[in-house]
Amino acid sequence: MGLNERQILILRYLLLKNEAVNYSELSMHCGCSSKTIQRDIKKIEETGKDLAFEIKRNGQGILLECNSEARNRLDELVFSTDSFRSNDSVEDRRNRIYLDLLLNSPNPTSIRSLSEKYFVGSSSIVNDLSAVEQRAQANGLTMKKTREGTYLQGNELLIRNEVAYLLNEIQVGVADVQTAQSRLNKETRMVLEGIYGSDSLASVEQCVSSIEESIDVILSDTYYVNIVTHILIAMERMKNKRFINESNVISEKDRNDVIFHKIKKCVTDFSNQTGIYFPENEVDYIYTHFMGCGVGELPSREVIAQTLQASNREVLSFCNELIQNMEKETSYSFANDSNLFYSLLLHVNSMITRIKYNVRIICLLKEKTIKEYPKMYATVKQVTLELKKKYFKEGFISDDEICYLCLYFQLALEDRKSPRKVLLICSTGVGTSHILKKRVQKVFPDLEITDVISLRQLEKKDLSDIDLIITTVNITKEIQCPSVLVSVLMDQRDIDEVKKAIVIEKKVREC
Numbered sequence: 001m002g003l004n005e006r007q008i009l010i011l012r013y014l015l016l017k018n019e020a021v022n023y024s025e026l027s028m029h030c031g032c033s034s035k036t037i038q039r040d041i042k043k044i045e046e047t048g049k050d051l052a053f054e055i056k057r058n059g060q061g062i063l064l065e066c067n068s069e070a071r072n073r074l075d076e077l078v079f080s081t082d083s084f085r086s087n088d089s090v091e092d093r094r095n096r097i098y099l100d101l102l103l104n105s106p107n108p109t110s111i112r113s114l115s116e117k118y119f120v121g122s123s124s125i126v127n128d129l130s131a132v133e134q135r136a137q138a139n140g141l142t143m144k145k146t147r148e149g150t151y152l153q154g155n156e157l158l159i160r161n162e163v164a165y166l167l168n169e170i171q172v173g174v175a176d177v178q179t180a181q182s183r184l185n186k187e188t189r190m191v192l193e194g195i196y197g198s199d200s201l202a203s204v205e206q207c208v209s210s211i212e213e214s215i216d217v218i219l220s221d222t223y224y225v226n227i228v229t230h231i232l233i234a235m236e237r238m239k240n241k242r243f244i245n246e247s248n249v250i251s252e253k254d255r256n257d258v259i260f261h262k263i264k265k266c267v268t269d270f271s272n273q274t275g276i277y278f279p280e281n282e283v284d285y286i287y288t289h290f291m292g293c294g295v296g297e298l299p300s301r302e303v304i305a306q307t308l309q310a311s312n313r314e315v316l317s318f319c320n321e322l323i324q325n326m327e328k329e330t331s332y333s334f335a336n337d338s339n340l341f342y343s344l345l346l347h348v349n350s351m352i353t354r355i356k357y358n359v360r361i362i363c364l365l366k367e368k369t370i371k372e373y374p375k376m377y378a379t380v381k382q383v384t385l386e387l388k389k390k391y392f393k394e395g396f397i398s399d400d401e402i403c404y405l406c407l408y409f410q411l412a413l414e415d416r417k418s419p420r421k422v423l424l425i426c427s428t429g430v431g432t433s434h435i436l437k438k439r440v441q442k443v444f445p446d447l448e449i450t451d452v453i454s455l456r457q458l459e460k461k462d463l464s465d466i467d468l469i470i471t472t473v474n475i476t477k478e479i480q481c482p483s484v485l486v487s488v489l490m491d492q493r494d495i496d497e498v499k500k501a502i503v504i505e506k507k508v509r510e511c
Contacts (some may be wrong), residue, residue, distance in 0.1 A: 003047060005096075005118055006030050006194075007040045014055075014064040015075060022061035032194035039190075090128075093118055095166060097125075098132045100153045102144075102163045103195070103236070108149030155243055157285070157358065162230045165360045169190065183224055187188075195234045200274075202229045207270040211290060214262040224269055226361055230289050235276055243281055255287070263287050292354040292361075315352060318391050319344045325383045326409060329375075340412040347404060355395035363400040365407070373410050380406040419448040420502065423463070425471035426488070439490045440470060444498065470503055 003011070009030055014021060021033040031039065045055050053066035053074060066074065097118070101109055114125045129150060133143040139162055141154035152159065183205070184192070192201050208228055212218055219227065219348065237243075264283050271278050278286070318343060323334045334340055354361060363369070370377050381402045388397055424440065426433040431451045439451060447468075453461060455473050469475070469483035484501045486494035 003043065006032065006036075007043055009117065010037065010040055011044055011064070011074075014062070015071070018064075020058055020060035020063045025061070033198050035198060036194045048437060055500075062509055068454050094128045094131050098130050098135060098161065099134075101132065101150065102166065102500070105152045105159055108144075108146055108151045113149075114153060118511060139173035140391065157208065157211075160230065160233045160237065161358060161360050161403065163233050164226060165362060167229050177395055184228070188225060192229065192232060196236060200232060200235060201228070202234070203270065203274055204228050207231065207266060210269070211263055211266045211271070214266055215259050215290075223361070227289055231286060234278070234282055234285065235274070238276060238278070238282065256291070259291070260287050263290060288353060288357050289359055292350050292357070292359040314391060318387060319348055321387055322348075322383060322405075329379045329383060330409075332413060334412060337412050343408050344405070346444070347408065351397075351401055352392070352395075354401075355392055355397065360398070361400055363403040366400055366403045369403045369406055369410075373406060376410050376413075377403065377406045419446055420467040421450045421465055422447045423450055423461070423466045423469045424452040425458060425469060425473060425475070426452060427454065427473055435488050436470070436472060436486075436490070439488075443490065443495055466500075470498060 009024055013026065013029055023037050026037045027034045041055060048054055048066075051066075051074060052066060052070040056063045056065050066202070073138070097114060100117075111122050111125050114128075115122050115147055118125070123485060129143070136143055136152055136154075140158050141152050141162065144153050146149050189201070205228060208219075208224065210233070263286060266280050267283050267286055322344065323341065325333055326332075353359065381399075384397060384402055388395065422440070422444075424433065424436055437449060437452055440447065450466065451461075455471075455475070458475065458477060463469075463479060463481055466481050469479065469481060470484055471483055472488050474485065475483055482501050482504060484494070484497050486498065490498075
């Protein structure tokens with residue numbers, strides 16, 4: 001039964017102490033919250049059933065109990081081999097080492113400490129550091145090696161961006177429900193709580209919510225994780241007096257004063273609550289990252305109008321040319337789709353801020369987008385990179401950014417696809433057919449009801465252009481399109497079955 005590095009660290013600490021240890025002590029030793037320690041202890045207890053040891057609790061804390069034979073075996077497993085380790089890949093370990101160095105910068109980290117933390121030999125750590133150095137250099141950071149250990153050196157803004165990007169990247173592919181108290185999924189929340197603590201996370205989430213309410217936007221989940229992570233990093237780095245350099249502050253002419261002062265007030269309230277002072281440079285930093293975040297849904301017309309008014313000609317021209325060039329490449333008409341234009345406008349406004357101030361985002365749907373919409377992705381990438389030469393010569397547009405642009409155009413296509421044609425079949429009663437038709441139109445307004453016929457009429461009916469049949473009577477005739485048997489009044493179970501049939505039909509259509 002595999003344990004992760006932190007759980008092995010807890011077990012090792014309990015073995016070395018050989019006395020009761022409280023959760024706070026373990027929390028400080030492992031650099032995570034007490035709640036995380038409690039969850040880890042439960043996992044360790046499950047492992048103990050197979051290895052003849054127990055976790056006992058008393059007034060002083062928790063104590064590991066086992067006989068001498070079991071202790072010797074446990075010592076050998078924990079201190080000498082990798083038998084306890086979970087199935088983390090080498091790449092996972094290198095990501096975490098990179099994160100360790102970023103969070104600890106500019107303080108050095110020794111090879112020995114990394115070897116003990118990740119339970120691999122020093123030669124493996126040396127190889128890991130070489131791989132990490134290449135990644136750091138590619139992102140503008142330098143790795144320094146001294147007698148005390150290894151550390152990363154570079155622009156503070158770049159370090160913070162790398163931390164945020166890496167934290168998000170570690171959680172790509174996690175599909176979990178959000179908690180009732182948070183917009184973060186459980187895995188993301190556990191990671192951030194483990195590093196920064198539950199209280200800090202809760203206060204940052206409250207700060208972000210107050211900013212959203214103040215400037216009248218709702219961030220999508222990906223951007224929400226991004227901004228929460230950035231503020232947590234800022235808090236932690238400022239505790240060690242790691243402020244943003246003066247040269248990184250956004251110029252006043254590039255600031256939207258109304259939005260800036262609203263964000264500043266929220267940050268000031270947050271500072272008073274946490275006791276952590278945010279200097280002007282840090283407020284600028286939060287503003288820059290918030291303005292680099294896109295909204296999760298189209299905001300009110302008033303906000304869209306403000307965005308149009310605030311957008312410079314370069315942004316408007318870029319969006320218009322992007323739409324025009326996509327029309328030429330795909331032969332689809334996008335020019336009259338106002339939702340597409342406004343979505344692109346809001347996104348490109350934020351994208352330009354990210355490009356200008358080196359704010360990186362990650363698209364959690366990147367791999368799936370490229371796989372499911374290869375033609376659309378390739379076309380958007382080609383068109384976007386051509387426009388980049390004209391509008392953003394010095395900027396870098398990542399594949400993550402291009403994937404978001406691709407999704408806007410794909411969604412526009414999905415929205416304009418011809419509605420599914422549905423045939424309704426009832427018994428001979430005219431009254432019941434009208435009831436069913438009204439019910440279907442109310443619950444599924446996007447479906448096109450082509451006709452309502454009796455079962456007898458079905459024998460001579462051409463079904464070649466029908467996507468779905470909804471019927472109140474059993475069909476004995478063999479038909480090619482899917483059908484759903486429902487009651488005339490269509491209860492919730494009937495509605496759910498129709499929804500399932502629509503999903504299946506959609507998948508068949510896409511194939």
